[in-house]
Amino acid sequence: MIPRKAGRLQRLSILTLAVATATTLGACGASGAASNVERGSGVPVGSDSAAYAEALKDMDPVTIRFGGMTTGPGTPGVDAFVDWGKKVTEMSGGKINFDFDFAGAKVPLDKMADALGQGRIDMGLYIQSYQPDKWPVANLVTAMSMYVSPAPLTGRLATFGGEAEFGLTWEPVTKEAEAAGIHPLYPIYPAGDTRLMCAGDGAVSSLADLKGKQIRVVDKTQAALATELGATPVSLTFPELFTGLQRGVVDCAINSLSSYASGGFDAVLSSWISGTKPGGDFIDTPQGWGISQKLWNRLPLAAQQLIWDSQADMVEGQLRGQFTSLMDGVEALRAAKGRTYDFDDEVTSKIAAFNEKNAANVAKQIEDAGLATDGAAVVKQYKDLVEKWIGIVEGDLGNPADLSWGTVTRAEAEAIDVGAFADKFYQEVLLPHRPA
Numbered sequence: 001m002i003p004r005k006a007g008r009l010q011r012l013s014i015l016t017l018a019v020a021t022a023t024t025l026g027a028c029g030a031s032g033a034a035s036n037v038e039r040g041s042g043v044p045v046g047s048d049s050a051a052y053a054e055a056l057k058d059m060d061p062v063t064i065r066f067g068g069m070t071t072g073p074g075t076p077g078v079d080a081f082v083d084w085g086k087k088v089t090e091m092s093g094g095k096i097n098f099d100f101d102f103a104g105a106k107v108p109l110d111k112m113a114d115a116l117g118q119g120r121i122d123m124g125l126y127i128q129s130y131q132p133d134k135w136p137v138a139n140l141v142t143a144m145s146m147y148v149s150p151a152p153l154t155g156r157l158a159t160f161g162g163e164a165e166f167g168l169t170w171e172p173v174t175k176e177a178e179a180a181g182i183h184p185l186y187p188i189y190p191a192g193d194t195r196l197m198c199a200g201d202g203a204v205s206s207l208a209d210l211k212g213k214q215i216r217v218v219d220k221t222q223a224a225l226a227t228e229l230g231a232t233p234v235s236l237t238f239p240e241l242f243t244g245l246q247r248g249v250v251d252c253a254i255n256s257l258s259s260y261a262s263g264g265f266d267a268v269l270s271s272w273i274s275g276t277k278p279g280g281d282f283i284d285t286p287q288g289w290g291i292s293q294k295l296w297n298r299l300p301l302a303a304q305q306l307i308w309d310s311q312a313d314m315v316e317g318q319l320r321g322q323f324t325s326l327m328d329g330v331e332a333l334r335a336a337k338g339r340t341y342d343f344d345d346e347v348t349s350k351i352a353a354f355n356e357k358n359a360a361n362v363a364k365q366i367e368d369a370g371l372a373t374d375g376a377a378v379v380k381q382y383k384d385l386v387e388k389w390i391g392i393v394e395g396d397l398g399n400p401a402d403l404s405w406g407t408v409t410r411a412e413a414e415a416i417d418v419g420a421f422a423d424k425f426y427q428e429v430l431l432p433h434r435p436a
Contacts, residue, residue: 039301042436045309053093055302061094062303064295067101068112068125068287070238075262076321076328077192078102084314091306110237116292117181123291125191126182129219130237137176137371138288141166141188143221143362144382145283146355149390150275152408154401156193156322157393157421160315162386163190163286165429169385170378172371177288183296185311189289191256192322194218196282197269198252199245203341205273210347216241216253218285221358225282228354229347242268254282258322260329270338274405278386279355280348304435311430316422323413330408340405392428397421 043055066085069078078100085098101107101124107115112126113135128135129142145163149155167173167188177184196215198204204213211230217223223233231252236244238259244250245268253269260266275281296304333340343351363375372378394401399416 039299039304042301043305043309045431045434049091049093052091052302052306053095056092056095056300056306059092059095059300059303061097062295062299063097063099064291065099065101065122066124067104067107067115067121068109068289069100069102070104070109070259071262072102076324077258077318080314080317080321083317084310087313088306088310091310092303096303096306104239108237108239113180113182113288116290119181119292119294121292122295125189125287125289127218127285127287129285132220134180135176136369137172138187139219140362140365140369140371141170141173141382142219142286143283143358144379145286146281146358147278147383147386148284149278149386150281151401152193152326152403152405153323153413153416154390154393154399154403156326157319157399157416157418158386158389159193159284160190160319161389161392161421161425161429162382163188164425165389166382166385167286167288168429168433170381177290178293181293182288182290183293184288184290185307186289188286190284191287192258193326194254194256194282194284196252196273197255197260197265198271198273199269200251201270203273203339204252204271205341205347206344207346207350213252214250216244216250216255218254219283221283222254222285224358225351225354229350238263241265245269254285257329258325260325261332262325262328266329266332266336266338270333270336272333272338272340272405274340274342275348275351276342277348279352280343281351283355301435308430308434309426312422312426315425316418319418319421323416323418327408327410327413330405331410392424393421397424 041055043051066081069081071078073079073082082100085100088096089098101121107121109127110130112121112124113128113131115121116124116126128138132139148159164186167186173187174184177187196204204210207230213231214234215226215231216236217226217233226233234250236250241253241255242264245253255265260269359379363379366372366375366378393399397417397420403412
């Protein structure tokens with residue numbers, strides 16, 4: 001990975017001073033938290049490490065148990081979380097430490113949401129689609145992810161910005177997490193692109209190819225689309241997937257591109273099949289990323305602000321890690337003589353028609369659940385935010401949009417200024433919600 005830039009928080013003080021002043025006056029603290037006086041003094045945006053350490057010098061040390069990771073150390077995404085934890089520890093003067101539960105050794109991913117709500121683990125990723133009945137609102141949001149950009153690199157950034165901003169601005173999904181005992185740092189956290197991947201020789205890109213295929217899916221919308229395309233959906237959690245492919249339980253999988261190489265799937269999956277435009281592919285499965293409400297409410301204000309402000313570094317590290325994992329996967333696929341394919345026009349049209357019907361259904365479910373009087377406006381809000389971030393990434397930040405999975409190179413990935421995106425993301429999305 002490209003080394004992360006130093007001094008981000010200091011640069012943010014220059015970029016966001018005027019906005020920060022207004023935000024600090026208007027922002028709300030954590031749900032159910034004590035008053036500012038009881039929680040201690042805050043720290044201005046852009047402060048250096050010494051300011052946070054000084055504000056936290058009387059804090060009792062805390063060790064945050066972090067989970068929800070599917071792999072162990074040595075993989076880019078996990079290492080990025082560890083690096084972020086080290087930065088927080090350093091900036092807190094050693095008051096905030098981390099104990100990482102690698103590869104779900106203590107709490108598996110499908111148990112993370114309950115563990116966070118119960119305080120059995122303190123922070124990490126959780127997948128709401130594993131418990132659709134308990135997380136109906138988050139699963140409605142997941143069903144909107146048809147609108148993400150299919151571009152390999154700029155699409156990843158735009159998806160992250162749009163989905164994360166929607167999660168922090170649409171109140172029902174935030175309240176659902178809080179009701180489950182989780183303070184959501186990201187009610188919707190886009191953890192990485194997913195694609196249809198298949199074993200065996202040849203393309204699986206036409207309706208004839210898809211007919212009868214056993215496809216591992218993660219959520220209800222993916223299952224319904226697989227059925228629409230003539231395939232048979234199968235539910236497997238991530239730890240079950242590799243064995244399921246080895247034993248022929250499934251022929252294909254909707255799976256994270258970031259885990260293709262790190263999870264060893266290059267040994268069992270030989271092709272990636274993608275849509276070519278928004279609305280023409282299987283939906284992603286965003287996760288949540290949060291902290292136990294019990295722990296969050298006990299943290300001093302300056303500790304909450306440190307965790308929040310350092311998200312610019314976390315986002316940059318995570319996205320760089322995702323790009324590294326994506327390129328590791330692309331290169332592993334090519335080394336194994338695997339190939340990338342695009343869905344043909346007939347499949348693309350069928351997926352697009354399904355997704356439009358799905359959007360209308362989601363809008364109706366939003367209204368029926370009393371979450372909004374105009375469900376279509378909520379769906380449009382989501383779509384508009386993704387399009388906004390496509391404009392920022394490809395327009396304001398000047399990144400190329402015409403890359404494809406078949407030709408993308410590591411040099412192209414490393415040329416994208418992820419740090420500039422992280423700064424913009426902090427200003428646009430995180431700063432307005434800074435604890436105060």
